Amino acid sequence: GLTYAISPQLNVFVNAWRESNNFTSVSQQESNTHGWGLNWQPSTQSKLALSRTQRSFGESFTLNFEHKTPLTVWHFGDSQDISSSTGQGSTRQSARDYLIGLLGSAAAADQFLLANPNFNPNTSITTGFLTSAISLQRRQNLSVSLLGVRDTVTFLVSRTQTSRLDTVSSSADDLSASAVVRQQSVSVNYAHRLTPDYSFGVLVSSQETSGTTVAQATNLRSLNVNLTGRLGRRASMTLGARRVVSENQMTPYTEAAITGNFNLQF
Secondary structure, eight states: OEEEEEETTEEEEEEEEEEEEOSSSSSOEEEEEEEEEEEEEEETTEEEEEEEEEETTEEEEEEEEEEEOSSEEEEEEEEEEEEOOOBSSOEEEEHHHHHHHHHSSHHHHHHHHHHOTTSOTTOEEEEOOOBOSOEEEEEEEEEEEEEOSSEEEEEEEEEEEEEEOOSSOOOOSHHHHOSEEEEEEEEEEEEEESSSSEEEEEEEEEEEEEOSSGGGOEEEEEEEEEEEEEOSSSEEEEEEEEEEEEEESSSOEEEEEEEEEEEEOO
């Protein structure tokens, strides 16, 4: 690989390598791979990261753009890459883990959380569907955060398109019943800092999933309310309540829960 700094604000890079995989065949297949990208930060308020790689299965890319003003944070992301995570049904994960998958890296998620100090990274989010083999996933997302002295409101719109990459596997999942599974979600997160140690948050989200079969058409709506605070220097706690409604012609369900977490650092 080679990286060149055109200016203090603009870096470009190219790379090449040889890889082998058995994504689309029983035996290992070798291929030459190459890519390029750039990182541009014209000011302390704006930055752009772009990379593009030619792989054996096609093209993977990442685009992340962020712009900050005194009262807002804007972010747009678009990526396509391999997804090797597998699991059955909807999965529940923390907001930070969700942001890592959405923005493409832990560093990008941590930067988002740093710019939104009232955003609770432990908020529980429901997402996902049945996958049992390696897939190719395209993610697009747009978020806008409105920043106040003690309040933060974040609007997030995302779209995901997933198709099976492993054509050899005979495992049964949603992608064996449908060539493509599409998900669209909208969420609004409100966070209020009650005191320097305590914050209150509300997350409202809606996610629509569609595929070839009727069973894959699902509308998932959720409401999460939580209170987070520190109990001294080494302890913290989170109290939460959630309500989830899943509309599906085959297996609809509703959920109501109260949760509590206590963390102690030694």
